Amino acid sequence: MNRFELIESLVPVLEDTLVVCNIGIPSQELFAICDRENHFYMLGSMGLCSSIGLGLALTTNKSVVALEGDGAVLMNLGTLATIGNRAPDNLVLLVIDNGSYGSTGDQATYTSEATSLAVMARGGGCSNVIECSGETTAGVLADALSAKQASVIVSKVIPGNRPLPVVPIHPIVLRERFKKVI
């Protein structure tokens, strides 16, 4: 399973949550599979999907899913400590770990070698950390949302991108429609 197939499997579970989606191809794939007003497609700020998700979870009562990437978490590792210590029970950080910087040409990340983001999340203080295969992730996510507990899911998939155009919605429109859902 690759990221596109994983996101397809997640879409039914994401209907009633606020979704913050990592910049680049992940956002393009989510948009192509299913566009909803509860989706915030990042158009900048690589590495900050988890931080935006944390801020939303701390300031709203809605369930928040941050659809993050392994390369993005690796460039903002402090987020794992902040999430581990603040741990709002309405936040799920879902790291799509394909061992690859997918949006810049599929250069390998260190999670394809010795680095474990699940271990790093636990070290950061996150108490509910699940590493799973892409095939089982939709069920793991549904369980995490019902458990009402801050969770980090590291979903292991294979590299690969669907060739897609950029999200054709103006950033201000994206922001305003997302604000209405919040």
Ligand SMILES: [Mg+2]
């Ligand atoms: Mg990646």
